[in-house]
Structure formats: C-alpha cells, structure tokens
Amino acid sequence: MKILIITPTLDLKKPFTGTPIVTQLFKGFYEEGHEILIIPYSGKPIPSLWWRSYPNPNYYKSLLMEKIIGRNKFSSKKKTVPLVPVLARMLAKPNLEKLIKKILIEEKNIDAIIFITIPLNQINGLATEIKKIKNIPIIYYDMDIPSSLPSHSGFSFQYFTGADLSEFDSFVIISEGSISEVEELGAKNVKTIHCGVDPEICSPMNIEKDIDFFFLGTGGVTREQNMRMMVTNPSKVLSNKFVVSGPLDDIDVGNAIRMPMFLFPDWRKYCNRSKINLNIVREINATTESSSTARPFELASMGSCIVSAPYKGLDKWFDIGKEIIVVNSEKDCIDVYNSLLNDDELRLKMGIAARNRVKKEHTSRHRVREFIEIIKDNQ
Numbered sequence: 001m002k003i004l005i006i007t008p009t010l011d012l013k014k015p016f017t018g019t020p021i022v023t024q025l026f027k028g029f030y031e032e033g034h035e036i037l038i039i040p041y042s043g044k045p046i047p048s049l050w051w052r053s054y055p056n057p058n059y060y061k062s063l064l065m066e067k068i069i070g071r072n073k074f075s076s077k078k079k080t081v082p083l084v085p086v087l088a089r090m091l092a093k094p095n096l097e098k099l100i101k102k103i104l105i106e107e108k109n110i111d112a113i114i115f116i117t118i119p120l121n122q123i124n125g126l127a128t129e130i131k132k133i134k135n136i137p138i139i140y141y142d143m144d145i146p147s148s149l150p151s152h153s154g155f156s157f158q159y160f161t162g163a164d165l166s167e168f169d170s171f172v173i174i175s176e177g178s179i180s181e182v183e184e185l186g187a188k189n190v191k192t193i194h195c196g197v198d199p200e201i202c203s204p205m206n207i208e209k210d211i212d213f214f215f216l217g218t219g220g221v222t223r224e225q226n227m228r229m230m231v232t233n234p235s236k237v238l239s240n241k242f243v244v245s246g247p248l249d250d251i252d253v254g255n256a257i258r259m260p261m262f263l264f265p266d267w268r269k270y271c272n273r274s275k276i277n278l279n280i281v282r283e284i285n286a287t288t289e290s291s292s293t294a295r296p297f298e299l300a301s302m303g304s305c306i307v308s309a310p311y312k313g314l315d316k317w318f319d320i321g322k323e324i325i326v327v328n329s330e331k332d333c334i335d336v337y338n339s340l341l342n343d344d345e346l347r348l349k350m351g352i353a354a355r356n357r358v359k360k361e362h363t364s365r366h367r368v369r370e371f372i373e374i375i376k377d378n379q
Helices: 018-032 059-069 082-108 126-133 176-182 222-237 264-274 283-287 294-301 332-340 344-362 364-377
Strands: 002-007 035-040 110-114 138-142 169-173 191-192 211-216 242-247 257-259 273-279 306-308
Touching: 002 018, 002 082, 018 035, 018 294, 018 364, 035 082, 082 126, 110 126, 126 138, 138 306, 138 364, 169 176, 176 191, 191 257, 211 222, 211 264, 211 332, 222 242, 222 283, 222 332, 242 264, 264 273, 273 294, 294 306, 294 344, 306 332, 332 344
Parallel strands: 002 035, 002 110, 110 138, 138 169, 169 191, 211 242, 211 273, 242 257, 273 306
Antiparallel strands: none
C-alpha cells in the first residue's frame, strides 16, 4: 500500500513527542513492503530510507505555536491556550489542506491517510474536505489517550475541545479502557493498536552496568505516588545508585541523581548501563485498563531487567514474574531490589525473556499489520 501520514514531527531532537516510537512504526511499514509519504506537522522534514518526506507547509507558524503552548504539555497545572486552535485553523490548516490535496493529485494511487496525534481541534473539517478530492480511508491514531481526554488532564492545549471525531473513518487509540469514552465523543470504528518497537533500534548494548536503578519520564506529579514508592523512599534507605532523567523538578526524588531529559541515543545508553530499569507510567495510564505506553516495550526490547509499578493490562503484554516484576509497596521494592541486585543471572534471564516476548508479539511490524487490516476494513 501507499499511505500518506501526517505526524507531529520527524525530529528526534524534539523531546516529549513520542518521535522514536513513531519513526520505528514508519520503519515497520517500510519493512512490511509499504510505501509511506510523510508530512511533519511540526519541525522540518527529515530524509530517510524508510519514507519520503514533504516540507512542513507551516514550519515557521509551528514554531510560533510551540512558543505559545510552551513545552508544558504534561504540567499538572491545567493551562488552556484557547487561541491556539483558532489560530491554527486560520493560519496553518489551509496550507496543510492545500499540500495534502496536491499530493493526492500527484500521487494517484494513495490508499489511505493516517493522522497521528495531531491536535484535533486544529484540523477540524480537514478530513471532510480531503474526502471531496479522493474518497479513501482517513484514520486518526491517538497515542496520548487516555491522558489527552477531556475527562482527565487533557494536556495544556485541550485538543478535543470543539473537534469532530466522526469525520475519520476509524479512530485508533492505545487504550482499551478508553474505547467507550472516545465513542461518546463521536468517534466511529474505534480500534486499539498498542505501542510496538523495533528490536533492532531498541536493542541491548554490551557496556558496563554502573547504575543500579534508572528511571526516565515526564510529568512527575502524574506519577508521584509510585515515584515515592519506587524511587524517593528506597533511595533514602538503600545505598545503591539511583538515577532519574526528565522534567521531574516538581517532585522529591530522594537521593536519586537528577539528570536532564535525554534524547533517544543517550537514553538508550543509560538504560543499558542500568542493572534495573524502573517502569512508572502516568497514573491515568496505569489505572485505565490496557492503556499502553512506549516505555515497557522499549525497555523489554533492550533486554532490560524491569521492575514496574502496578499497571492494569501489563499482564496482557508480558509474563509477570518472568519477564517483568511488579511491586505494590515500598517493602516490596526494597525486597525485590535487593534480591535482583544479588542475582546477576536472574536479571539477565528476565531481560532475555522480555526481549524475546517483544520480538514474538510487540514489534512495530506487528502493529503495522494491524493498521493494514483496519485500512482494508475501511476500503
């Protein structure tokens, strides 16, 4: 198939955008024999063997939007920016619509269009206009649900407000527990495709493991309780080396060493340097049934020994106790931490089992096959 995709960005230097896991999905499309054309909604086009990229028709306008919104996407302080969707529809949407229509005319055999986590109220009506040019499946893939839903934090820019979800032929999300709410918001044919990774990109490294515990994440207050249980308090009791990375200034991390937010190459290196990697997802993901995030799949693919906070649905993706260990209290943490640190063979065995599970069931190519079935169902 030939598929046109509008994605938040292709720039791996932009934090908080989910770019690594999205570009791995694009690689999966390529390896499954599909041709994909990419329009970045933010940032510049990035050339690749895996896709053909078009210029961002609103590059300078997107820089302005980012400044207005700020990089406070995961802030606990609800920060609405009501002018952003209005400005985007006025200034950016017409240029994007013009480029998409141009591509549809020039590339006569495009089979489908996928929008990936583009703020919905900034492109309201766009899918309807595109359908007038070519009646092909138009799919929306939201990789932020449930956090982005109005009933939860909604992020700082509230992108569901005023949006028409019904104009998409299928609305794909990463949260099984959010299907009914998304349907109530007007979406049709709501499907679930969970995060997947490329085991060649998220791979083990043969380097010294000089860090005992490592956690990377954003929005500390959205996971504060489990951070206290797994990092803050244990780091005050144990003499081991805890390292955390990300914008976590809003919470106490105990005696853990704070590092800046790593971009993917450095983050992968730190994960591989760590004897134990901690999986602490946002509370809303952890408590909403089977709401996948990239982190457990990325860590597992790297062959990490993973200890996770409680997470509904984690047992659907991994064998708890064999591939990932779940802790429920501070005492659990200290007992499990001490046990794992004293058993190099067990840590290695867990990491190998987790990576094998990813390769068997959770690669980007597995997720691409699910996408292709959804496209076929809508043709």
